Amino acid sequence: MGLDFDEVAVTGLTKSYGATLALAGIDLRFASGSTTAILGANGSGKSTLLWLLALLSRPTRGNIRYGEYGMDDAAELRGAIGFVAHQLQLYPGLSGLENLELSSELYGVADAPRRIEALEQALGLAEYWTRPLRTYSRGQAQRIAIARALLHSPRLLLMDEPSTGLDEGSTDVLADLLAQQREAGAITVMVSHEVGFAERVADRVIRMERGRIRGDQP
Ligand code: ADP
Numbered sequence: 077m078g079l080d081f082d083e084v085a086v087t088g089l090t091k092s093y094g095a096t097l098a099l100a101g102i103d104l105r106f107a108s109g110s111t112t113a114i115l116g117a118n119g120s121g122k123s124t125l126l127w128l129l130a131l132l133s134r135p136t137r138g139n140i141r142y143g144e145y146g147m148d149d150a151a152e153l154r155g156a157i158g159f160v161a162h163q164l165q166l167y168p169g170l171s172g173l174e175n176l177e178l179s180s181e182l183y184g185v186a187d188a189p190r191r192i193e194a195l196e197q198a199l200g201l202a203e204y205w206t207r208p209l210r211t212y213s214r215g216q217a218q219r220i221a222i223a224r225a226l227l228h229s230p231r232l233l234l235m236d237e238p239s240t241g242l243d244e245g246s247t248d249v250l251a252d253l254l255a256q257q258r259e260a261g262a263i264t265v266m267v268s269h270e271v272g273f274a275e276r277v278a279d280r281v282i283r284m285e286r287g288r289i290r291g292d293q294p
């Protein structure tokens with residue numbers, strides 16, 4: 077793990093894409109050991125918020141603090157962040173195993189073989205483990221993306237609709253993994269369209285509407 081922190085604080089966060097105001101000045105705090113679900117209609121700014129939190133895009137205005145660190149520490153902070161994006165960003169020509177091995181090297185995961193093995197077991201990846209990723213179903217690729225996000229035990233775990241394509245059994249496994257992350261002190265922020273799943277795994281639900289926070293409750 078790179079730099080560490082126990083809180084993420086967002087102030088006045090604004091993001092425009094040309095004439096489109098995707099985030100209209102958001103203030104939020106996320107504490108260690110919390111799981112937040114973000115709900116909202118299409119286009120309300122949920123994915124934009126995750127991309128900014130992941131330091132993959134810069135805000136138009138406003139700030140994000142990661143404990144004592146800031147957006148200028150992006151390169152060092154990335155080692156403490158895991159992200160399941162909507163577009164999974166895995167290598168299609170590599171197998172699931174190879175994708176995880178490559179990511180382990182990039183992240184410098186200590187004891188990578190044991191960690192990969194544990195995730196393979198937990199997520200039931202074995203049956204398609206060595207085939208190229210392009211042959212996977214959406215749910216199978218989704219499980220690899222979830223494993224990749226958890227590989228380095230990130231402090232900040234960001235997931236954009238993580239239950240997409242997952243069957244009931246895999247959704248239960250995901251819920252268990254999220255509970256383990258919370259117990260380990262992770263800060264989890266996930267976007268979900270499934271209110272039932274969000275309410276089951278989250279201890280806080282935020283509703284977004286047109287780039288603003290419309291509801292925030294435990
Ligand atoms: P959500 O994830 O809630 O569906 P997004 O954050 O993806 O919403 O998008 C918020 C708004 O920003 C939408 O109007 C969307 O069309 C726009 N948007 C998102 N990404 C881009 C982009 N790269 N270029 C232009 N507009 C974008």
Ligand code: MG
Binds near residue numbers: 122123124162236
């Ligand atoms: Mg989205």
